[in-house]
Amino acid sequence: MRALTVVPSRPGSLRVADVPDPEPGPGDLLVQGLALGVCGTDKEIARGSYGRPPEGTDRLVLGHESLGQVRQAPPGSRFQPGDLVAGVVRRPDPVPCGACARGEFDMCRNGRYTERGIKQRHGYGSELWTVEEDYAVPVDARLERSGMLMEPTTVVAKAWEQVERVGARAWFAPRRALVTGAGPIGLLAALLGVQRGLDVHVLDRLTTGPKPRLAEALGATYHADPADQVAERLEPDVVIEATGAGTVVFDVMRHTAAYGIVCLTGVSAAGRTLAVDAGAVNREIVLENDVVLGSVNANLRHYHQAADALAKADSDWLDGLITRRVPLARAPEAFTGGEDDVKVVVTLTGEG
Known part of the structure; x- marks a missing residue:
């Protein structure tokens, strides 16, 4: 499959590359990536300012503003194939600190958290991705064009x-x-x-x-x-x-x-x-x-608050925030823009 990748700390390394298809674990959803929002954090990683790849590789799959459609769910899952989902970005640290132990991993005290597409975990910028069911958040079916706004929300x-x-x-x-x-x-x-x-x-x-x-x-x-x-x-x-x-x-x-x-x-x-x-x-x-x-980042409670807010919002207004859509093959174009850009999105499906 194709994915948007970068070598952290190496400016100019942003490219679309072929990577192995993900293998879902026992409690994972297999998700067809639909779209990916691009933000300032992604641009800073692409410029080499920060970011860390997973252990054992030098490249990081970018992307934390996710939207996908469930392709496969484990038995007994609350998700079904076809459901729209967004993936949570941060995971608690393994110690864990007091905040992470209580589900407040956005307030991690020791800095050992990991983050999809940012720090030690591949992101959601690929044609397929997996996510633990507990870190997947349902997206209202009306938001097929704008559900990647979940994370900034x-x-x-x-x-x-x-x-x-x-x-x-x-x-x-x-x-x-x-x-x-x-x-x-x-x-x-x-x-x-x-x-x-x-x-x-x-x-x-x-x-x-x-x-x-x-x-x-x-x-x-x-x-x-x-x-x-x-x-x-x-x-x-x-x-x-x-x-x-x-x-x-x-x-x-x-x-x-x-x-x-x-x-x-x-x-x-x-x-x-x-x-x-x-x-x-x-x-x-x-x-x-x-x-x-x-205030920065979010925990699971905030994802559900965001999902409620987006579900109540006017879908046409949300669509209007997305001022440019770029196909995955030309994803680096999403990292440059003009004053009229509000939100630029990389589409992960199709041949473009």
């Missing part, structure tokens, strides 16, 4: 869960949310905010193209003014930060409502400096009981 499902858990330390009834960044993570965060009945605002620098239309189609308000101006004007109760841009991060931290919560989901590049009035930021956070927290 888990990221924001966890972010919203963390916001709500922090808010519950006292009376918390948020009304207004600001999402910074209108990429897939930002727009999916906005979707989950709208589903919660909040007044959602989305901030991005583009004024044309699909991003403003997608935000407005949700019922959110779109902004392209500087982050400090927008945040100061809105005084949001909740901010989901999805840009990783240092200036945006500190601008929104300073302009939340009292008892505001900022959840950082964007990863900033290292090596950049920024002049910040640290005293003013500290004063604001302390005197208003504000909270800033980081």
